[in-house]
Amino acid sequence: MVKFSSLVSLHLLCSGQDVGTILHLVHNLIHDEEEEEDKRMQHVGEQGHMALLGHSLAAYISVLDRERLRKLTTRILSDTTLWLCRLFRYENGSAYFHEDERDGLVKVCRLVINARYEEYASEGYSVLSSRQPVIYQSASGRPGLGQHLCSQLGLPLSSLCTVPCNTIFGSQHQMDVALLDKLIKEDVEAGKLPLLLIANAGTPGAGHTDKLARLKDLCDQYSMWLHVEGVNLATLALGQVTSAIMAASRSDSMTLTPGQWLGLPAVTAVTLYRHEDPAMSLAAGLTSSQPVAKLRALPLWLSLQYLGHSGIVQKIRHATALVILTFYLSVLINHSIDLGEELLQLVPTSGLDVVELEDEGTCVRFSPLLTAAVLGTQEENVEDLMEKLSELVPVMCSTMCLRQDFKEETHRRSPSLRYIEELSWPGLGAVRYEPQAEGIDESRRKQELEKINSELLRKLQDLDTDIIFSTGPEFGTEEDCIFVGMVTEDVDVSELVNTVAALGRDIEESGRLLENMTEVVRKGILEAELQLQQANEEKLIEEGMLRQLPLVGSVLNWFSPFQSSIKGRTFNLAAGSLDSTETTYSTKAQPGRPSLQESPTSSSKKQPGRSLVPQTEL
Template structure:
């Protein structure tokens, strides 16, 4: 079969372009700096020389994936498949066909529009219908409203809006219709908002998402009594959010009774019989069949071509009919059986999930209509009558609805991350609240959802439901535990999907508001870092980025074995340690400053006394040197050392007179919170009572003691040397001069320390704190100074 070379070239270029876009291939450029500037989104001048197709497609590819080079993202262009290629080819062909001569163009466009209308009418059992193709799915309804106005007001064509003054038209819509739809119609038609009447749904009997037919009848009668004209009724065969269907049979009877036009929106294709019961319907075939950039279709029945032309449903321009070309190509590629199979597959996925959800506890599905809906809406719901382990839930669940909605929002987002092929999303319903929606008719064709994806979705849902239940139950326990600590403040944030939020409040009352806020921010920031470094399964964060609460610690989802009491105690203990360490640093700064001032005063006084003792002659440079040579004068001015632990100012004479350092003062251990846990057990986890006996507890304590874990309140026992060690060290110790003492407990010696004796000096230092040690070398230095003085 011969193919037009132009068409063959067009198909080749399209395949090349789709290959580049879907595979994400980029030619390697050695100059990274030039690539960075070439892909910039800043507009630039048009180049003088033209570029080839490959270069232009490469530019488009770089712009599409510009952000992914800087920050890797999992969002890639979805593979549209062969039927998607046909839809994209239709847009290229439409541009090519539009340049044909008028006769060939009129013949071709008439054939395309006729075939597409016939196929759709048979698919959806809409007999004797005409089709209008449009990009905006609201445009078809807008054209239908103009058609009805032209039909009901005979003088509208000549008199315009003044013809509506005789009887004001009224458009009725369901409360579950698309938000803003009625306002858009009134704005485009030039009608006042009083011409729009929103009909509530059933509140006492029947579904909560179906239009109240009895109330609609009453509203129509009231409008007719006031001289208004019921014009059109907008119903749903599958609501946009939950897929519920109105009672189209009774609504059709009501419309026939009052001479109204019945338009049905079918975003979810819930009722195959809806087409036969309506005067017009709007179909969105693109998401159903996985076809990109195909127009929506409005099927309608009307016999007057002049009125349809005046309403804009038909056009005398052949190019307008080319809108159906992408759909015409795609329908031929899929075939009748392929289209039915895609829709049936989506319905089977919905029924599969619905049946499995009925077996899950704490999962509630939406109200089911009398027809099978391809949309499944479910939410987590738990009976709150049972009290939590720590107390009653009464009072806390004043905001139960908000808490449940928050958890369901987290559940929907989490399922979308874990099973992206399922296409689940979060919807807000007026009655149920926040729910998770599974609409395979709108997503399965594009995401290629299979039965295994539904099984994986149920599996992940089964694992997440216990986490939601535990979190909901332990929120009250967490609140009560926080209230038991005066230094902690419980933050009520119903929009946080987790255990709750807490803030550590410093106990100092002398701080003003500004300094106190800085102290709160500093302590809670450091506390969050310390909690994040712990070996725990909980997630600690600063909460929502744009949340109302700041300087708080938000705790994530909880599990069944979480020990809430230990968690809150840990937060309070770490916060108290951070507060005390901060105050210790501030106090230490003040003490050091005062100590330096006192030392300067003492040194100044000592210098004055030295001057009095030495005399004036020793202050003269040459004379003083000669006098010091023949008669050395020992200075009595000593430095000062400041003891941070004792807060005392001492002389540096013992320090300078020591021969060697006999011990290092050990810094006290920072008190840390430790609980009795088995080896390998993570923080904040309750151990099983069956497996923990007294023997295991003792063994655990022994293990902890072997590892060197000490309780912060337990003092360090004194180190006592054995008799043989004391005897051996006494033999090695040189003779102690008379007048010096030796501590018999700590074995601190005044002699020169040996290698083994240094450990004793360290133990003595731990026992005596910051006490100064004078070795025996001091006596030797003093004797040598006396000899020099005598000479």
């Protein structure tokens, strides 16, 4: 039977549906039983419901008469802008509300181009050829952001300059200010125009903040626009702010994401900026004369009023307190994909994430400013997280220390046991048992590998041990391997390798024995068939045609018994040979009954080749 939801997906029903039916359909789509429940679903409190209400009200308000709509939207926009500027210490700023977090920066770049190229409004992109604009970004910045800007602005990728981070002094995730100064000078000498610098108050990967004060001074020196983004901008709302973050208030623009910080669903991002010419802001798309566009601020306007100043500060302070509780968690741990996923399963409200960093590799990231308000993370959740982490990290460290020993022992102990290099595997390592078979084709060899290693994995999983053996990552490149999971420091690696190799040899030898036995049986059957055919021919010649007829033969054998010279055969499974049954009949003769050899019908009962009883039973 076709479900109603499937029916609607196939085609629109001829008759309309009532509201209750449609809402029931939406409910089923949201709570689909076939989908796995997302344990990280956003926690929607009353402030979240207020934000959702804002979207419904925006649709209702948009149908008001034009004058009333203009007054209402102007009030909403001005109130929200004023509150945000005061909350985040950005005096005399304007606000642009946008769905895509990158859209504010795109509009800011257009504003700066309009300001720096006087004839841009009339001549367009042709004026950029005289002095190519350059946008500078950090190597630790948001991935793909620079490429997106060039695409939206119609600029070549040569207009994008990625500035490396410090590698000797300071953080490895902070922009190298001295090198940036050098790059700007080179661009100026080459006839280019330094246009805009994108700095970070909390890099996407590690959460580090650039030296914003020095970067602002450098931008002022070269008449560049400074744009700041990052999660740490949320702390500007607190009573005490570090000097590194406080310098963001001097920037020319910055992008905020209050929806993430405050746990507000479907709330727009906001770009605060300072510029004195409203006409250029209008040309860049930062302001709009359409009242409906101003309604984007309505959900945030309602939510800010609901939370109030103290409620907003309390949520951000709560998230920063969680960061302090997990100070040691900021240490980046290599090869931690499984660790991050396991911690997330154990403590789903922690909001842990796994990120890839250029120098450190795969790391576990904990950023409560981004997730705490959304997931409802509390101090007890973080304490639980730290407890689980304290249990898992020692195991992971001991595993990393024993990886090389496991590799060397595998190479040393068994020629059939091959170590597989899988750098992304967080466990002890991976091995493959390869039988030393010669003279077989590739297809047969692959079948042998699959058969032996699958049986070896099953036997290892049946062992009474805390070590986990598996087939490895779901999207791994290696096949027919046994992946050894994390181990404690007391594991004897040599004994472990010997166990794996010994089980592999047992499986290989058992397979060889079965294969040889199968070949012996096959050859014995072929030989038996030949001897049966030969015996039947000899019997026909020796006894004649009449004795082969069922009734006539029995009567003839009764009146005139015939002793056949043809002997029966039995298949000796152990020796793999065909033997005579004469000994069998002579030793099996039962006392008190005539021997088979003395029976008047012995000629007919003792047919050649009729027995395949294994000789081993005698």
